[in-house]
Amino acid sequence: xxxxxxxxxxxxxxxxxxxxxxxxxxxxxxxxxxxxxxxxxxxxxxxxxxxxxxxxxxxxxxxxxxxxxxxxxxxxxxxxxx
Numbered sequence: 001x002x003x004x005x006x007x008x009x010x011x012x013x014x015x016x017x018x019x020x021x022x023x024x025x026x027x028x029x030x031x032x033x034x035x036x037x038x039x040x041x042x043x044x045x046x047x048x049x050x051x052x053x054x055x056x057x058x059x060x061x062x063x064x065x066x067x068x069x070x071x072x073x074x075x076x077x078x079x080x081x082x
Contacts, residue, residue: 003038008045017042021056030065035072 006015008026015031017024021038030047035054042051044062051060054072061079062069069078 012047039074 003020003022004017005023006017008015008029008031010028012029013026013031015024015026016034017040018036019038021040022035023041024033025043026033026045026049028046030049031044032050033042033044034052035042035058037054038056040053040056040058042058042060044051044067046064048066049062050068051062052070053060053076055074057074058071058076060069060071060076067080
């Protein structure tokens with residue numbers, strides 16, 4: 001519980017944001033990022049990433065690469081092609 005910051009490295013990472021307003025940054029690589037409750041910030045970075053928002057008003061930014069962004073409940077914001 002609480003607000004967390006999670007950072008991946010240059011390889012493929014799977015990161016889970018739990019309860020709270022989390023920042024989840026996959027870095028480089030083909031990452032899989034999950035949000036949970038709260039207003040979460042998900043950043044894929046370089047690579048072909050998969051970002052999953054859950055409940056809450058999430059911000060999903062796939063970064064460079066061929067990314068998949070999927071929101072959940074709430075008013076989510078999606079950013080592609082950076």
